[in-house]
Amino acid sequence: MAPPIIGLTLDSEPPGGYSKTQPWYAIRENYCGAVARAGGLAVLLPHEPERAADYLALIDGLVVTGGAFDVDPALFGAATKHPTVTTKDRRTAFELAITMGAVAADRPVLGICGGMQLLNVALGGTLIQHIPDDWPGALEHEQPNPRTEPGHKVRIEPGTLLHRVTRMDEMAVNSAHHQAVKDAAPGLAIDARAPDGIVEGIEDPRRRFVIGVEWHPEYALSAGDTRIFTAFVEAASKTRK
Numbered sequence: 001m002a003p004p005i006i007g008l009t010l011d012s013e014p015p016g017g018y019s020k021t022q023p024w025y026a027i028r029e030n031y032c033g034a035v036a037r038a039g040g041l042a043v044l045l046p047h048e049p050e051r052a053a054d055y056l057a058l059i060d061g062l063v064v065t066g067g068a069f070d071v072d073p074a075l076f077g078a079a080t081k082h083p084t085v086t087t088k089d090r091r092t093a094f095e096l097a098i099t100m101g102a103v104a105a106d107r108p109v110l111g112i113c114g115g116m117q118l119l120n121v122a123l124g125g126t127l128i129q130h131i132p133d134d135w136p137g138a139l140e141h142e143q144p145n146p147r148t149e150p151g152h153k154v155r156i157e158p159g160t161l162l163h164r165v166t167r168m169d170e171m172a173v174n175s176a177h178h179q180a181v182k183d184a185a186p187g188l189a190i191d192a193r194a195p196d197g198i199v200e201g202i203e204d205p206r207r208r209f210v211i212g213v214e215w216h217p218e219y220a221l222s223a224g225d226t227r228i229f230t231a232f233v234e235a236a237s238k239t240r241k
Helices: 029-037 051-060 091-104 114-122 162-167 223-237
Strands: 005-009 010-012 024-026 041-045 061-065 109-112 152-156 168-175 191-192 199-203 209-214
Touching: 005 029, 005 051, 005 191, 005 223, 010 091, 024 041, 029 041, 029 223, 051 091, 061 091, 061 114, 061 223, 091 109, 091 114, 091 223, 109 114, 109 152, 109 223, 114 199, 152 199, 162 191, 162 199, 162 209, 162 223, 168 223
Parallel strands: 005 041, 005 061, 061 109, 109 209
Antiparallel strands: 010 024, 152 168, 152 191, 191 199, 199 209
């Protein structure tokens, strides 16, 4: 049987660095490596909102990746924008379109870090714009140590899909976000929290596999991380059966 085709969203950067004169796309290799190790075939999705349905028709599962930017607060009804918020509007427009299409079609979706936040907004939820200002006593969710090490632990809710997938009650995870879910979208369940109460995982129990996590399981810091990708790719393999 052919491997399931997994679409991964890209980040975008202005001229400089890799390309001195032109904007360019970017993704860390470990996103693609995690998909490959789980048995999927990774394909990369450029930011073409008007072609989102065409790209969705090509893939069996969707990974919405993270990045150094934020969803525009206006998209979840906020009247103001925190000074730390940086947007990439074309990327967000594409990710909203393909994510909403994937959920509607019951395609497996895995949102990672900013991808989890995008998933929540796409389905009607809201975000905390800057954890240090909005959540007294919060942990350092932008951990100072390397991303190849855990920054804090998360507690996983029993009975959730995430709990069944990871087979763990608690996980040590890496953390690289300054925003978080405020109000979960209608129909979404909160399946993981940090010790300070910040939401670290969401899922849609109405779908085969729609999970968002604030940490980066592509680094495979634990068996639970690896199992997330394995379960996601297994779900995607059933898309066209």
